[in-house]
Amino acid sequence: MGPSDRHDRIRRWQAASLLAAAPIASLSASDAVGAPPPQAPPGQQRIASAALVERLHQRVLSGQSATATLESWCAEHGLAQQARVRAVRIHGDDKQAPAEVLQALGADSSAALHYRRVQLVCGNRVLSEADNWYLPGHLSTAMNQVLDSTDEPFGRVVGPLGFQRETEADQTFWPPRGEGDHGIILEVRALLRDRQQQPFSYVIESYLVQALP
Incomplete structure (x- = not known):
């Protein structure tokens, strides 16, 4: 070769x-x-999620209306095509107001007290659920009619009262308390006062994991 x-x-x-x-x-x-x-890595994801929960926590505490706070949060994080929060009434047996609620409202067990339970929804996400006890005598007739007959968010209806929100207690949860889409990441108890500083509403709000992007 x-x-x-x-x-x-x-x-x-x-x-x-x-x-x-x-x-x-x-x-x-x-x-x-x-x-x-x-x-x-999972560790970094947990830290990022916990940071988001704390950011939402601070936004809720500094805001005067849960509805307005969640609308801006929804828009900021692109949680829905149209960032408008709507209330979905949950009908059923009324919950008796706990003693702490009656005390905060300055009411006794015989006082005229209305109860409303709603979910605050943005797009197809349930961002929070709330139990609300309020004194109808502190609201206008028109406000009471809207609250009784529609699903309009409470904060939006009583806006003309120029109310202030006073946080009574708050706690974050990460990992969420509970499982799935209804796991709770933040609970806030707040008292609403009108311009004359008269308390008229007490809410217990549970913010859900669906509020996270």
């Missing part, structure tokens, strides 16, 4: 090796294109 034959055989072997490797290289490249982006 002469030198030229030997060189031909080497060239043919190199060409065959390149052809054999080509499909493997092509497959690897396509796999890289279709692969999902790398995710943060």
